[in-house]
Amino acid sequence: MIRAFKVVLCVLLLACCALAQTQLNGAGATFPYPIYSKWFNEYHNLHSDIQINYQSIGSGGGIRQVTAGTVDFGASDGPMTDEQLAQSKVKLLHVPTVLGAVVPAYNIPGVSGEVKFTPDILAGIFLGKITNWSDASIAKVNPDIKFPSQAITVAHRSDGSGTTYIWTDYLSKISPDWRDTVGKGTSVKWPVGVGGKGNEGVAGLIRQLPGSIGYIELIYALQNKINYGSVRNSSGQFIKASLESTTAAAAGVKVPADFRVSITNSPAKTAYPIASFTWLLIPTNPTDQNKGKILKDFLFWMLDQGQSMTEALSYAPLPKAVVELEKAAITKQVH
Amino acid sequence: MLKQPGDASAQKLSPWRRAINLAATWFAIGAAVLVIVPLLAIFVYLLIKGAGSVNLAFLTQTPKPPGELGGGMANSIVGTGIILAVASIVGVPLGIGCGIYLAEYGRGRFGDLVRFTADVLNGVPSIVIGIAVYSLIVLREKHFSAFSGGVALGIMMIPTIARATEEMLLMVPNVVREAALGLGIPKWRTTLSISLRTASAGVITGCMLAFARVAGETAPLLFTAFGNQFWSLKLNQPMAALSLQVFTYAISPYDDWHRQAWAGALILIVLIVAAVGAVRIVTSRGMLKGAS
């Protein structure tokens, strides 16, 4: 132990003589962690003296850390409220980076195909009103599937998360019942179901429990090869989540100047209805000018080269129109 | 119950007593088996899942983004070592000192209070300690640091070490202390060189238990050490840790990262075992061992 300590001490001394590196720290959402880590890695390869260290401690954590000034930027799956922005000591700009989709994934014994869901069915299941897969309403939109008489087990998130926010935001829009009894938020009072920790936890629950249904990010469903269904959007089409349908959701919504917008239940014809932006929270008047410059440079790189890296990791790129809006906003507002 | 001499061999044990003796023996053996079984199950599971991913790249490289094969947890391994070193520096002296106090000086009311608070500290969830250290150090410094992570883990080590030290010191017979005092050895010397030395095996067990426990903790490091994708050896900057990296990878969607998470957990356990083993070897070779 003592010897090991001496070794560590020597290494520490050596490290102090190492090249000067600028390190930026960011904290926030877990959903975009894979694409962010790819971007920061690529950026580091291009600029070897710049290290951007991002840790996914959760959207709420990201908001808190960036407003407290302990990190250089934040990241969140859900936009900050007016109240939070007003209270923040640090003035922030929401910069959308990629799009994500949340899908209804299920484990129904004997059913391997794609199940179609209407908004009412989803709300009914998650409210606890529809309790068995053999329910008539499900059979009505899925005439060619034979459902077993199996009790439905709902799997939801136990931890607060942007994924929950997107899902409950959608349910609140399409179900007045849900809006009045449960509401939307990163953490809500679920009428029924068991909670798993993280997307991985919910995916694990779905895989384990026969007859279960839960909501997970598209990327988790794809990577874990879990069956997920299509959802009927506001134009009446049954859309299965994909990168195209997710980007289409953003294209169909008018994006405000501060980029804080919800794109669930998008009016576009080919849009997947349960999609959302994820944002980086960038201080507009950073105390460290050098770091501010680096961040600005990174953002422009992200909007150009970065966007081409998203599809390989199952993230949907931003629509071109939004990219242009962002470039203008960053030039104008971030100093 | 007192038997006459010469009776011993002739007395027959009642069948009831013999049955209880047998039952107790089997229970003890069964308990040992029942405890070892889940350990082996978990370990085998870990080995199956993780051993394949432990290679040279894993041990020497920093994390790579998803989609790129390779990458490793080298910075996390070193980071864990540094944070645990800081934690031990904070926790072991305070824990042993507290244990000495409770055993030698604090047999009164304040001693009871300190013992009580140490037990309560043991029950505080690790995340609450992380939050407390966050308010104390991180918010004030305005940045995350390995140092704050070490402090948080060190605080968590204190109750286990203090309690173990106290229990072991109390099992040292009073005659030993009295003999030493009778020889004119001052109390401080008695406590350190004689009582503590006699109790050393148990104290070290306590330290190792505490060390092993905090080495696997994730929650308190979330708000203190924060984690780091790159090489960093500075104490006042965020630092990578195996437990954090394992956690991040385990909850990700990628199979490659999952395998690396298992490998990371395996490495963590190996490191802990190595540290515990090294301490046991060093102490049994005469450095701290009492006379026997």
Place this chain on the structure above:
Amino acid sequence: MSGTVNEMNSPDSFNPSEKPATAIPTLAQTATQRKAISASSVLERIRQTHPRSSRMPDAAFAVLIVLTAISVFAIVAFVLWELVDKSKLSLHQFGLAFFYGHDWDPVNGDFGAMPFIYGTLVSSALALFIAVPLSIGVAVYVTEMCPIRLRAIISFLVELLAAIPSVIYGLWGIFVLAPLLREYVEPFLAKSLGWTGFFGGPMYGIGMLAAGIILSIMVVPIIASITREVLTAVPQSQREAVLALGATRWEMIRMGVLRNARIGILGGIILGLGRALGETMAVTMVIGNRPEVSKSLFAPGYTMASAIANQFTEATGDLYLSALVEIGLALFLVTLIVNALARLLVWSITGGRAGRARA
């Protein structure tokens, strides 16, 4: 080390044949005594040339030790202060109703901690219920019954359990334990003990039972290791005395060893209980995270530590954060009360004296 302890017998122990310890030279038989004598001659010289040389170091040492004790106290006081300070908002809003409220509704700002308190108490009780007999059994086996060669290996293996990160326990719990429970154990329990009401309802695999089992596995190394150390430290004379009375091995263990080690074992149990109350990661992965009070052990539950761990990083809104910190405060209070009760138990056993085999 044990050799030293065994030789130094006290007047309390059952050994009427030994002469009382008087002049040092006549009892100089063990290495320690020989070392003490040589040390004493050196020290005699020091004392003759430096009178009162021990007073300053003694005082300094005492002050140092007391400082460490005070620092531990200060740390706990600081944590408590932090908890109270950050939960002021929630305390003000809900008052005492927080501790017995049943609803946990972040959207509507309605917070009640009763389901979490219940979950913590039940899971910890279950964990101890399983772990204590197992730990004492293992410790007894290792110290009293085990062949010497196996002793080190088994002790090492038990301590190894403490080294496994809690995240791994959680993952193993989800992928191995939960399916095992769901497929085999829970149906069996439902059939045989379902009438008690503790084993009913839908069988998910995850739930209070899974959490209790995982916690017990995590707590065993602590209790077992400390028990083992304490049992080893019991003087050999105690064992020999009981055996001399014609006891069977189990009776010898019960009367000669366990009785003397009682307090130490209880200390180990309290340490284990502390771990169970505060364990976060592993529990949160297998308990189902449903804030509901339910009699059945198959049902999902929620513990205080899990609630904080799950929701703290994402919590937005001051009241929400404050309520979470107040759960931390509630856990602190629960730990306080449980420890106080344990202390009362010890006090009642020892009859108010420091009932230890102070050999």
